Amino acid sequence: xDWTALRLSLELAxxxxxxxxxxxxxxxxxxxxxxxxxxxxxxxxxxxxxxLPPTVLGYYLxxxxxxxSPLGALYxxxxxxxxxxxxxxxxIASVIFNIPFAVQPIQRGFEAIPGEVRDAAACCxxxxxxxxxxxxxxxxxxxxxxxxxxxFAHTLGEFGVVLMVGGSIPGETKTIAIAIYEQVQxxxxxxxxxxxxVLLLIxxxxxxxxxxxxxxxxxxxx
Amino acid sequence: MPAGRLALLAVLWFAAPSFQVQASxxxxxxxxxxxxxxxxxxAQRFRADTGCAVRLVFGSSGNLYRQIEQGAPFQVFLSADxxxxxxxxxxxxxxxxxxxxxxxxxxxxxxxxxxxEPDEAMDGLRRALEDGRIRRFAIANPEIAPxxxxxxxxLRRRELWEHxxxxxxxxxxxxxxxxxxSGGSAEGGIFAYSxxxxxxxxxxxxxxxxxxxxxxxxRQRMVLVKGAGETARRFYRYVQEPTARDVLQRYGYDLPEx
Amino acid sequence: MSxxxxxxxxxxxxxxxxxxxxxxxxGEMLALVGPSGSGKSTIxxxxxxxxxxxxxxxxxxxxxxxxxxxxxxxxxxxxxxGFVFQHYALFPHLTALANVMEALxxxxxxxxxxxxxxxxxxxxxxxxEGRLPRELSGGQQQRVAVARxxxxxxxxxxxxxxxxxxxxxxxxxxxxxLAELRTELSMPVVLVTHDLDEALMLADRMCVLAQGRTxxxxxxxDVLSRPASVQVARLLGVKNVFRAGxxxxxxxxxxxxxxxxxxxxEARLQSAFPAxxxxxxxxxxxxxxxxxxxxxxxxxxxxxxxxxxxxxxRLGENAAVTVQVGEATRPxxxxxxxxxxxxxxxxxxxxxVTVSLLREGIHLMPPDDGYMPAREAAARDAVAxxxx
Numbered sequence: 115x116d117w118t119a120l121r122l123s124l125e126l127a128x129x130x131x132x133x134x135x136x137x138x139x140x141x142x143x144x145x146x147x148x149x150x151x152x153x154x155x156x157x158x159x160x161x162x163x164x165x166l167p168p169t170v171l172g173y174y175l176x177x178x179x180x181x182x183s184p185l186g187a188l189y190x191x192x193x194x195x196x197x198x199x200x201x202x203x204x205x206i207a208s209v210i211f212n213i214p215f216a217v218q219p220i221q222r223g224f225e226a227i228p229g230e231v232r233d234a235a236a237c238c239x240x241x242x243x244x245x246x247x248x249x250x251x252x253x254x255x256x257x258x259x260x261x262x263x264x265x266f267a268h269t270l271g272e273f274g275v276v277l278m279v280g281g282s283i284p285g286e287t288k289t290i291a292i293a294i295y296e297q298v299q300x301x302x303x304x305x306x307x308x309x310x311x312v313l314l315l316i317x318x319x320x321x322x323x324x325x326x327x328x329x330x331x332x333x334x335x336x
Numbered sequence: 337m338p339a340g341r342l343a344l345l346a347v348l349w350f351a352a353p354s355f356q357v358q359a360s361x362x363x364x365x366x367x368x369x370x371x372x373x374x375x376x377x378x379a380q381r382f383r384a385d386t387g388c389a390v391r392l393v394f395g396s397s398g399n400l401y402r403q404i405e406q407g408a409p410f411q412v413f414l415s416a417d418x419x420x421x422x423x424x425x426x427x428x429x430x431x432x433x434x435x436x437x438x439x440x441x442x443x444x445x446x447x448x449x450x451x452x453e454p455d456e457a458m459d460g461l462r463r464a465l466e467d468g469r470i471r472r473f474a475i476a477n478p479e480i481a482p483x484x485x486x487x488x489x490x491l492r493r494r495e496l497w498e499h500x501x502x503x504x505x506x507x508x509x510x511x512x513x514x515x516x517x518s519g520g521s522a523e524g525g526i527f528a529y530s531x532x533x534x535x536x537x538x539x540x541x542x543x544x545x546x547x548x549x550x551x552x553x554x555r556q557r558m559v560l561v562k563g564a565g566e567t568a569r570r571f572y573r574y575v576q577e578p579t580a581r582d583v584l585q586r587y588g589y590d591l592p593e594x
Numbered sequence: 595m596s597x598x599x600x601x602x603x604x605x606x607x608x609x610x611x612x613x614x615x616x617x618x619x620x621g622e623m624l625a626l627v628g629p630s631g632s633g634k635s636t637i638x639x640x641x642x643x644x645x646x647x648x649x650x651x652x653x654x655x656x657x658x659x660x661x662x663x664x665x666x667x668x669x670x671x672x673x674x675x676g677f678v679f680q681h682y683a684l685f686p687h688l689t690a691l692a693n694v695m696e697a698l699x700x701x702x703x704x705x706x707x708x709x710x711x712x713x714x715x716x717x718x719x720x721x722x723e724g725r726l727p728r729e730l731s732g733g734q735q736q737r738v739a740v741a742r743x744x745x746x747x748x749x750x751x752x753x754x755x756x757x758x759x760x761x762x763x764x765x766x767x768x769x770x771x772l773a774e775l776r777t778e779l780s781m782p783v784v785l786v787t788h789d790l791d792e793a794l795m796l797a798d799r800m801c802v803l804a805q806g807r808t809x810x811x812x813x814x815x816d817v818l819s820r821p822a823s824v825q826v827a828r829l830l831g832v833k834n835v836f837r838a839g840x841x842x843x844x845x846x847x848x849x850x851x852x853x854x855x856x857x858x859x860e861a862r863l864q865s866a867f868p869a870x871x872x873x874x875x876x877x878x879x880x881x882x883x884x885x886x887x888x889x890x891x892x893x894x895x896x897x898x899x900x901x902x903x904x905x906x907x908r909l910g911e912n913a914a915v916t917v918q919v920g921e922a923t924r925p926x927x928x929x930x931x932x933x934x935x936x937x938x939x940x941x942x943x944x945x946x947v948t949v950s951l952l953r954e955g956i957h958l959m960p961p962d963d964g965y966m967p968a969r970e971a972a973a974r975d976a977v978a979x980x981x982x
Contacts, residue, residue, distance in 0.1 A: 195409055233639075233644050236643075237670050253687060281408055282395070299515050301534070
C-alpha cells in the first residue's frame with residue numbers, strides 16, 4: 115500500500131479544488147448571465163478537455179510547461195527545478211484538465227436561478243456582493259457541489275495526463291492511479307488490489323456524502 | 337456542510353508544506369524497467385550500510401532518456417543500453433560518459449498451458465508458428481527498450497521475425513512485456529532474464545536463457561546526471577562495489593570487468 | 595407639475611421601442627394597460643432601475659433617478675423601489691419571514707424580525723412565517739412578495755401583473771386586500787396589467803399603451819367611455835366603433851348632430867370636429883337601451899335605431915347580441931342583455947328590435963388615422979358649451 119501516493123493524490127485533488135473552484139464560480143457566473151461576442155467559442159474552449167484525448171492534452175501541456183516554454187523557464191529560474199515533473203506542474207495540468215468538470219455544473223447551477231429572483235434581491239436593497247453571497251451562492255450550491263465532487267473524483271482517477279506531465283516521481287508526482295498501474299506491472303496484485311479498493315471506497319464516500327447532503331437540502335423551485 | 341468542507345481543505349492546506357519538505361530529501365534514481373528487482377534490493381542494502389535513502393523510478397530507457405532531456409529531476413540514470421547515456425552526455429546533461437554496470441541476458445518464455453516449448457535454438461517457437469498456434473507474442477517495444485531491440489535481433493537472426501511480426505504485442509517497457517507474457521494473454525514472449533527470475537513470473541511458466549550469440553550484447557550503462565548530490569554519488573559508487581555486483585549476478589546479469 | 599410623486603419620460607428606438615410619458619401622484623394607483631409587447635413591463639423595470647433606456651428622465655419626489663442626457667442612473671438599491679414580480683420571485687431557500695427580512699438588512703437583528711412579522715401580519719399571513727415559498731399557495735406567496743416590497747418603506751410600489759398567476763377566486767380576494775392596503779399607502783403605486791377589469795376595479799388612473807407609446811391617460815372609466823382614438827377604443831375592447839359624418843353643432847342645447855347609415859343621431863356636444871367632416875364614433879354597451887315591450891322607458895326617445903338580430907350567444911346569465919343596422923355587410927351593433935329580458939321580449943336570431951343610443955354615450959373620435967388627446971377636446975367643449 116503506497117500511502118505516499120494516496121496522500122499525494124488527495125493533496126492534488128484538494129489543491130486543484132482550492133485553485134479551480136473560485137475561478138469556476140467566477141467563470142460559471144459570467145457565462146450563465148452575460149452575453150458577449152465570442153461566448154460560444156469561449157464555452158467550446160472551456161469544454162475542450164472533455165473531448166480531447168488525454169494524450170493530446172498531455173502533449174500540449176508538456177509543450178506549454180516544458181523547459182523551453184516561457185512558463186517553464188520562469189519557474190526554473192525561480193526554483194532551480196523544472197516545472198514538469200514537479201507537483202506544481204502537475205497542479206497546473208490538473209486545474210486545466212478539470213476546467214469543464216468544474217465550470218459546467220456551476221454554470222448550470224447559476225443558470226437555474228431565475229432572473230426575477232436576482233432582480234428582486236436588487237430591489238430589496240442587497241448590494242452586489244451581498245446578493246451574491248446570500249442569494250446566488252446558496253441557490254447555485256447544487257451546481258457547486260456537483261463541480262466539487264466531479265473534480266475530486268476526476269483528479270483521483272486521472273492517469274494519462276499525470277503520467278505525461280508528471281512522470282512518476284515518488285512523493286512528487288506519483289499519484290495513486292499510477293502506483294496501481296505500476297504495481298500491476300510488477301505483479302504485485304495484492305498491493306494493486308488493496309489500493310484500488312481504497313480508491314473505490316474514497317470515491318464512493320465522496321459521492322455518497324455529496325448526494326446525501328444535497329438530498330437533505332432538497333432544492334425547491336419557485 | 338460548506339463549513340465542513342472548508343475545514344477539510346484547511347487541514348490539507350497545512351499538510352502540504354510539510355509534504356514538500358519531505359519530498360526533496362532523497363535523490364531520485366531512474367533505472368530501466370528490467371532493473372526493478374535487483375535495484376530494490378541494492379537500495380535496501382545501501383540504506384542499511386550507509387543510512388541514506390534513495391527514491392527509485394523505473395521505466396523504459398527511451399522514456400527515461402526523454403524525461404531527463406526535458407529536465408526531469410533524476411540524479412542517477414541506470415539505462416539498459418549505452419546509447420541513451422551517450423546521447424545525454426552529448427547534450428551536456430551528464431557529468432561524464434558513465435560506466436557499464438551490467439550485461440543483460442534475454443529469455444524465451446512460455447506460460448503454463450501454452451503450446452510453445454522454449455528451447456535455446458527457438459525451434460519450438462518455429463514449429464508453433466508454422467502450426468499457427470501462436471496468436472500473441474510479447475516483447476518490449478524495440479523503439480524505446482533495449483531489451484525489445486535485443487528480442488527483435490534474436491528473432492531476426494533465427495529468421496523468425498517476419499513470421500512472428502503479425503502476432504507481436506509490444507510492452508511499453510520490458511516489465512509490461514513480461515506481464516503480458518506471464519499473465520496468460522499471450523502464448524509466449526521474450527524479455528529480461530532478471531525478470532524471469534522473479535518468483536511471480538517463474539512460477540507461471542517455463543523459460544530458457546537465449547544464447548549470447550543471438551544478439552548484440554546488452555551493455556547497460558549508468559551515469560550521474562549533472563548536479564547530482566552527495567548521496568547520489570555515493571549510490572553511484574555503491575552499485576559498482578562487490579555487494580551490489582553480487583546482487584546483480586544473482587539476478588542473472590553478467591558483470592563487466594572492473 | 596409638482597415635485598411630489600413619480601414622473602417618467604422614456605424614449606428609445608431599440609431593442610424595445612418606447613415613447614412614453616406618465617406621472618403618478620403619492621397615494622395614487624396608476625394602471626399601465628395594453629396588449630403584450632406594448633412595453634408595460636419594460637417601463638416598470640426602467641422605473642425600478644433594472645433596465646436602462648436610451649433617452650429619458652425618471653424622477654421621484656423631486657429626486658432625479660435617471661436622466662440620460664445628464665448621465666444619471668441610480669441603481670435599484672439606491673432608488674428604494676418596492677417591486678412585486680409576476681411570479682413573485684421569492685427567495686426559494688428562505689422562509690417567508692426571512693424573505694421579508696432580506697429587505698431589512700439595514701436594521702439591527704431583532705428590529706428586523708419584529709418589523710417583518712408586523713408586515714406579514716398586515717398581509718394576513720400571521721402564523722405562516724416559518725414556511726418556505728414552496729409550502730405556500732399562490733395567493734400566500736403573492737402576499738409575501740407584497741410584504742417584502744413594502745418592507746423598506748419604498749418611494750414607489752411597482753406591481754407587474756401580480757394577479758395573473760392565481761385563480762379567479764383568489765384573485766378577487768387579493769383585489770380586496772390590495773384595495774384595503776392602499777388606503778394606508780402614501781406612495782405612488784404603478785400596476786401593470788393586461789386585464790381591463792382589474793384596472794377599472796383598482797386604479798385611480800389608467801395609462802393605455804401600445805408598442806411602447808402612451809396613447810391615453812386618465813381615470814379608467816373616463817378613458818373607457820371617452821377613448822381618444824379608434825386605436826385606444828379597440829385596445830380597450832370597445833366593440834361599437836363606427837364611421838359617421840358631422841352634420842352640425844348646437845352649442846346652446848349641447849348637442850352635436852351626426853349622420854350614420856341614414857339615421858340622424860344626436861350626440862353630446864364635441865365641437866372639436868368641424869361640420870361636414872368625417873369622424874369615428876363609439877358607444878359603450880351600457881349606453882345602448884333595448885326597447886322593451888314589458889317596460890317602456892324614457893330613454894327610448896333618444897336616437898331610436900331599429901335593426902335585425904344577427905347573432906344571439908348565451909354567455910352565462912346574459913346574451914351577447916349583435917344587431918344588424920342597414921346593409922348586412924356593415925359592422926353590427928353589439929349589446930348584452932340579461933337572458934330573462936331576451937326571453938320575455940322574444941329576442942332571437944332574425945327578430946326585429948329597436949334600441950336607443952343614449953346621447954351621453956356617443957363619443958366622437960378622429961377618423962381611423964387621426965389622434966387627438968382627450969384632454970384638448972374636453973377643454974374645447976368646456977369652452978364652447980359653457981361650464982358644465
